[in-house]
Amino acid sequence: MKIILRKDVDNLGDAGEVVNVKPGFGRNYLIPREFAYPATKGFLKVYEQEKKLHENKSARDLHKAQQLAGKLGNLSLEATVQVGEDDKVFGAVTAQDIAGLIAAKGYEIDKRDILLDEP
Incomplete structure (x- = not known):
């Protein structure tokens, strides 16, 4: 069974990778715990949207942290x-x-x- 990893999974792969796993492991463990999606065209689009949202949020958080660090620098x-x-x-x-x-x-x-x- 091919899946798309949503998160890094030890001994399997990093987020965003398409990997082959046994069907039971994918259906009973990875997918219910939201570690992965089934590797279909629809879920590839969903993953790309999630990735863009995460990158935007990370950029905003970094900007806020840098502003706060500038204010706290001489505190x-x-x-x-x-x-x-x-x-x-x-x-x-x-x-x-x-x-x-x-x-x-x-x-x-x-x-x-x-x-x-x-x-």
Whole structure:
């Protein structure tokens, strides 16, 4: 059975590829979980439309992120944390804490958009 992958699937292929799979795997697993479409002309058109929508959304999100990064570039934040003996910090400053500090300055950002190497 030929299918069009909607998402990257481990050991099978990347999104947009047309791959051959066993009929049961395609009908019972990939298609119901929206990992793939049957490879027909109609679904090729649907996939192309989805791809264009996704690219447009990604471009808008990137533009918004770049604008926000420009505004936040010179922003300074201070976090108050509890410390114990020998100035050891209890806990950590997390993405949620940083999002709260940024929100207090008047900018809206989701904690999932803040990437930290270490909390």
